[in-house]
Amino acid sequence: MSIGTDIYYAAELLAKGEVVAIPTETVYGLAGNAFNKLAVAKIFEIKNRPKFNPLIVHIKNLDYIHQIATNIDDRLLKLLKHFSPGPLTVLVEKKDIIPDIVTAGSPRVAVRIPNHPLTLKLLSLLDFPVAAPSANPFQYISPTSALQVAEQLGNKIPYILDGGKCTIGIESTIVGIEDDSVIVYRLGGLELEEIEKMVGKVGVKDQYQSDKDVQTPGQLKKHYAPKKPLLIGKSEELVSRYSDKKIAILTFGNASSYFRDADVRVYNLSETADLREAAANLFETLYQIDQSDVDLIIADLLPDEGLGRAINDKLKRAGAE
Known part of the structure; x- marks a missing residue:
């Protein structure tokens, strides 16, 4: 190679x-x-x-x-x-x-x-x-x-x-037609809002499909997953619950200030709360964490708008069992 x-x-x-x-x-x-x-x-x-x-x-x-x-x-x-x-x-x-x-x-x-x-x-x-x-x-x-x-x-x-x-x-964002309506099958790097500016309101397909129902890439429940377990939720509560573990916090914007005194490693996808920067850093950061010696990844969800929708979708799949 x-x-x-x-x-x-x-x-x-x-x-x-x-x-x-x-x-x-x-x-x-x-x-x-x-x-x-x-x-x-x-x-x-x-x-x-x-x-x-x-x-x-x-x-x-x-x-x-x-x-x-x-x-x-x-x-x-x-x-x-x-x-x-x-x-x-x-x-x-x-x-x-x-x-x-x-x-x-x-x-x-x-x-x-x-x-x-x-x-x-x-x-x-x-x-x-x-x-x-x-x-x-x-x-x-x-x-x-x-x-x-x-x-x-x-x-x-x-x-x-x-x-x-x-x-x-x-x-990428995957788009098709069903029953004469524009449907998004996978949330991705092109925002829903940008698509709707061009073709009007679009539907979003149920994002979690069983094996037999997969129509496009990226629809399986578990995807994009690190080897380390990844939990999504209120990170402050989860840190307290798993205090015996080496924890990596995946956060966004100002949220990481809470953890400055905590015994955790903080990885911020974008300190300026820029969703494009966060998307560009998401997989690279997960990969970096996965190569480290932490036991557990705890992730905050991002604002559910623009690229935040797609990032949240990736995080939910990464944390799926």
């Missing part, structure tokens, strides 16, 4: 059916030729990801979506035109060229255009799109740097394309 910035080498590996880690603005992805069933099967194997959990297909530009999808709702096209490249994924009717393994047998495929210069250049070299879930073992914390990918996947992949730290830091 090697790490570098050689898009031509990455393209060569992908064309041979290999799997390569790629940077995006959200998190690092584990990419394979979306038209190649064997390459896609490798992705599932490397991640130990169940086959019922579909993948997102990454494309080079908006025009390309018509090569892999059909009957695309005008509202989804409007969103794509406005927010792409960016942290928006749309769920659309797939063409037969997309193998069923990519969509877990669903007639719909999740598609997005990543907003990262290195990966966009890489995609421009390819005559196929790439299927790419996050580049981590199934259910573990998503990686936001090449080093985290290397530490998590080791020698399971031949190459990591290093594009620096991910700027958004949480997965």
Whole structure:
């Protein structure tokens, strides 16, 4: 396994059916030729990801979506035109060229255009799109740097394309159509409010699905989870309850001032209460805590607005049993 910035080498590996880690603005992805069933099967194997959990297909530009999808709702096209490249994924009717393994047998495929210069250049070299879930073992914390990918996947992949730290830091928002209404299937790096400015009121799908009901990535109850136990609640009360443990507090804004005299380690996602900064720091901070010697992570939920909704969703899944 090697790490570098050689898009031509990455393209060569992908064309041979290999799997390569790629940077995006959200998190690092584990990419394979979306038209190649064997390459896609490798992705599932490397991640130990169940086959019922579909993948997102990454494309080079908006025009390309018509090569892999059909009957695309005008509202989804409007969103794509406005927010792409960016942290928006749309769920659309797939063409037969997309193998069923990519969509877990669903007639719909999740598609997005990543907003990262290195990966966009890489995609421009390819005559196929790439299927790419996050580049981590199934259910573990998503990686936001090449080093985290290397530490998590080791020698399971031949190459990591290093594009620096991910700027958004949480997965894309997934949007589709149900009963002629715009539905958000996964809260992510594009705020609900921004989507509603473009298409009016949208629904949010019940976010916790059983295995048989998964329609898009990110719907399983347990996800993004550190190895250390993570509890969500009133952190002051939880610290008192678990005073015999080494505790890490994951907080936001001014909340951490309470713990200055307590025997805990405080990790603040954003001291200035900036939700974008908090999102960018979330997975990196969880990963850092998970490498430490603490016994327990206690997290405060953030304001339930803007990116706070998506961050809270990730925290709840990270703490799920």
